[in-house]
Amino acid sequence: MATNNNTRRDMGIIICVILGLVIGVFIKRVHIGLIIGLAIGLLTAGLVSGRKRS
Numbered sequence: 001m002a003t004n005n006n007t008r009r010d011m012g013i014i015i016c017v018i019l020g021l022v023i024g025v026f027i028k029r030v031h032i033g034l035i036i037g038l039a040i041g042l043l044t045a046g047l048v049s050g051r052k053r054s
Helices: 002-026 030-053
Strands: none
Touching: 002 030
């Protein structure tokens, strides 16, 4: 069961990083891109920190 959760978490981290890169390429307004990038970065950091605890 633990490996299943770790696999899901790893996939979530990868999706967050790819989503952040894709959004960063297509958004031309810097302020909106920074806000979205910050939100995705916080989400990814939460997933990574949760991975180290378990």
